[in-house]
Amino acid sequence: MTAPTQAPELAPQTNAHIDPAAQVADAGFVPVQTRSERPRSFDPDDFGAPTGREVNWKHTPVAQLKPLFTPVDGAAGITRSVSHEQYLGAPLAHGTAPRGQFFVPEDVVSAVAWQGAADAVHVRIPNDEEVAEPIVVTLHGTGGRADDHLVIEAGRHSVATVVLQHTGIAQYAQNVEIIVRDGAKLKVISVQRWDDEAIHASAHQARVDRDAELTHIVVSLGGGIVRVNPSVELAGTGSHGYLYGLSFADSGQHLESQVYLHHKGAHTTGDVLYKGALHGASARSVWIGDVLIGPDATGTDSYEANRNLVLTEGARADSIPNLEIETGDIAGAGHASATGRFDDEQLFYLQARGISEEEARRLVVFGFLTEIVQRIGIPSLQDELVDALEGELAAVTADVALSSPGEAK
Template sequence: MTSPDVTEVNDVNGPESAGDPRANEAAGGAAGVAPVPAQEELAEASSAAGGGWSADGADGSGAVTDHSRAQLEDEAIALPSGGEKAEKATRAHRARSFEVSDFERPSTKMEEWRFTPLRVMAPLFEDAATDVRGEDDHPVMYEVETPAEIAVGTLAPGEAPRGTALVPESLVSAVASERCADALHLKAAKNTEIAEPARVAVAGQGADRRGNAHIVLETEESSVATFVVHHTGSAQFAENVELIVGANSQMTVIALQDWDDDALHIATHHAKLGRDARLKHIVVSLGGRAVRVDVIGELVEPGAEIENLGLYFADADQYLEHRLFVDHAAPRCTSNSTYKGALQGKGARSVWVGDVLIRKEAEGTNTYELNRNLVLTEGARADSVPNLEIETGEIEGAGHAAATGRFDDEQLFYLRARGIPEIEARRLVVRGFFAELIQQIDVPEIREHLSDAIEAELARSMN
């Protein structure tokens, strides 16, 4: 089965110097996605200040829609007009502070919140304490299972290394930081290579209960470790995850949002990488009423590398948002981001925003970001906004691509002509769409869990 051509937007130096984005289409890549045309419109929309674009395939038209002035009345979302006060041009200028009072409540006039359903997420914008009702009655319960080589402890606010990488950039993150007295700290010691992953199970105890959390994951110099953070149950959960990746170390982080249907969750994952460090960051969002995960990666020393992978599956009336920011602040660093999502059911909604900043001192940068969305039923909608900010011409390669589409009727016809029933043919297309990402997860039980979860999601719409 031949994958269709993909719509690519704003390739600066082309695939040969940007990690070859076509390689990202292997093992199913964009299988079944009918690509969205009109590259010029996409490039114009993605580069416009305050603008955004989405190739909505829900109506089968594949048309490109510029949402820069859309009025989303059902979610109370409206964008500022050109006459209103403009935000600073570069993503790096966003305010950072531990003081809750330094942040305004999110509004539709703020670029970083313009897609988010603010009324739904409203409980998380309150400066509310963690709802502890007894010594053993917390809004979220933690179960930590680690290999012997992982040191487990807690960190108070201001106690290093807490706060050395993550300084809040939003109200929710600031509240989570201030309201969490003891941050969970997991550390791989210098020169240790740990084969088994460290696991943190986070179980919500009720949709009406507020939780605030701060987790610090650290790999010291020349160490190798994997961390899994798995969210289940239900809560109103504000969370910070701070990643400190020491020089020449390798960290893998897998964050699973497996919440019940009524959970609210806003998380900030903030990583800082040392010289020749490598981070593989994986986000999987399947459950929750509304979930938003912000992933920030700072490449502050030469030779650092970050790989961002994401998989999400939105159902009816479910909102899933993922925002990435990769800050290339040192020479000869590499970043690649690949996020893929599927949507089904009326009111299913996903948003992906990818920002990459290449600073003037970041010569030799090589970066690429890719987002693909597969719309399975009528009434679902996906928005993708890829952005590049480049302050130096001395780079190896930089580019991005994004597309949203429905099933490719020609591929379905090809499979059905060979005796495969339509329902099974559709399953094969979706499996192929996600296969590339699942195969890159090095924890076998998580790969199995994701395959089972995708099958369960498909059973809802295809049976």
């Protein structure tokens, strides 16, 4: 089944499953493996409930996300505030542009959020306007279930930064639709600092037009299960996409991002860098990075990388980079992935200069993670995240101190 091309409210109704695993079981078809070929639909019934065998769910604890597979009426479980209300447009109902101009759900949770959010929040930056201060959208969970859809639109030649702050407890299905018009420069930062009981699954879909630039940053430090999947289409000639991520998974946490960067226009530039640290026997992170350089994306320069630092026995980081190239005329493309423990040479270097092993470990981890924090460009938020990372590292240091000298911890 291909994605519907008509307006969402006119999408055909069907009982046919587009779930790849269901296709295998019912019709003997080969499962969809390529990100660009994944089926899409506005109807949750077209996907069915995930089983964990599907390519986009097999690394996710689907049983714990079950509450997000059925729509609810709106975002009652979330309170919302916006720091600069002059940039808040009228709510967007289904079929009201720019909602759904290019956004089409590619999994059941995203389709649930589309259906459940009757009115989408619309953050709109007017053409040619430069917003000096970040626009902060605060989303606080009050313990309930919520479906939500946000549209962030940067008008032509505008400049702005939008921060999404997630706190509290919720069972939250979320869509974030990002439109960067010609010549605009937009930075979107999504920070997840949920309580441990929260579950959050979010689809971010972005389109970047001619000579425009999007910097997209995901920071996940809290929540029981957090799955934030950015999908960025560099549609216009000369467009740029910079996708960065940071996670710190503690015991019992599952932090996940499935990143998709589609170079569609010519002479586009993409850079993807996600970093993660894991502490605790049941800490888990998942990163899947897909880059597609399309047949018309000549002159493209693209690179993606994922780095993970495992701090304790039993923690697990899954890292899967993928690169597809459909044209021979590119400036460059590559991908890399690495997961490991402390660098013994770095520890030795620091200890040889009189720094204790405990402090040396803290400095290595801190230096590893703060590269992403420094790209945020908002001093107050950077300070807040640095303090949060210091708190995470204090727990690591305490565990190391409790270990015997010869015990790997």
